[in-house]
Amino acid sequence: MRRRLFLIGLLSLALGATLPARQNEYVVGANDVLTVTVYDHADLTGTYKIEADGSFAFPLIGRVKAAGHSLREISDDIRTRLADGYLRNPQVTVTVESYQSQRIFILGEVRAPGAYPLTGDMTVIEALTRAGSLTAAAADEVLIVRPTEGAHTDGPRAETDSDAEVIRVNVRELQAGELSQNVTLRDGDTLVVPKARAVYVFGQVRAPGAYPVEKGTTVLQALSLAGGVTDRGSTSRLVIVRTVDGEKKELKAKLTDTVEPGDTLIVKERFF
Numbered sequence: 001m002r003r004r005l006f007l008i009g010l011l012s013l014a015l016g017a018t019l020p021a022r023q024n025e026y027v028v029g030a031n032d033v034l035t036v037t038v039y040d041h042a043d044l045t046g047t048y049k050i051e052a053d054g055s056f057a058f059p060l061i062g063r064v065k066a067a068g069h070s071l072r073e074i075s076d077d078i079r080t081r082l083a084d085g086y087l088r089n090p091q092v093t094v095t096v097e098s099y100q101s102q103r104i105f106i107l108g109e110v111r112a113p114g115a116y117p118l119t120g121d122m123t124v125i126e127a128l129t130r131a132g133s134l135t136a137a138a139a140d141e142v143l144i145v146r147p148t149e150g151a152h153t154d155g156p157r158a159e160t161d162s163d164a165e166v167i168r169v170n171v172r173e174l175q176a177g178e179l180s181q182n183v184t185l186r187d188g189d190t191l192v193v194p195k196a197r198a199v200y201v202f203g204q205v206r207a208p209g210a211y212p213v214e215k216g217t218t219v220l221q222a223l224s225l226a227g228g229v230t231d232r233g234s235t236s237r238l239v240i241v242r243t244v245d246g247e248k249k250e251l252k253a254k255l256t257d258t259v260e261p262g263d264t265l266i267v268k269e270r271f272f
Helices: 002-016 019-023 071-083 124-130 171-175 219-225
Strands: 033-038 046-049 055-058 062-065 092-098 103-108 114-117 141-147 164-170 190-193 198-203 209-212 233-244 247-253 264-269
Touching (some): 033 071, 046 055, 062 071, 124 141, 124 190, 164 171
Parallel strands (some): 198 264
Antiparallel strands (some): 033 046, 033 092, 103 114, 141 164, 141 190, 198 209, 233 247, 233 264
16 A cells, blocks of 8 residues: 555656646636736736636736636737737746636545645546545545536536446556556546455454455455464464355355455364
């Protein structure tokens, strides 16, 4: 798990270097606050909030249409209009001071769940980093619940919503460098990080209890999570209690067998 969190942080730092370039492509909306800088003209430089009609008032040139346009398009528009009889060769940049128009929601096994502003071309890695990364109990799959076109986006979505698409992101593939899993998020997306299903380990082990496991976990690995077998326990007397077709069955187990989420692994005492 430490390796997972380290890699998520490392990838986030690497991708963060590209944010300034990507921010130029961010499509702004009502209530976003922009910083407009006109070089050598401090009287024109300032912050401007996009109003409900999608525009804002700018000195000399009047209303600037902003909602639905990228930062690059807005700066080009202001530059062109200032050059039309007001300034000679104006140099204009536009950045986002405060993101307010677009949001995503992050729920489940993250350290700081909640609503977050959607900034630029935010990806899964960046969103999870914003939410403090995954907890130790997180599963290896993140669900992106995406509203269909025209659906309301004023609150988090559930996986079962009929007007939503569900995209599954494999965290293990992502940490292995499969950046196709690093999905770019959209306004209204809900990231759901479920809790990993557990295996229950009881009997003659040092720390009985429930332990989250990944696919392919062996009996030996599950025993290690529980602190190992006690002096009174026998690794040749292992039983897995598993629900099959709605019925509980007891299966004799070897150390090399794999466990499944929901299994109960019992270590019995030695005969002597």
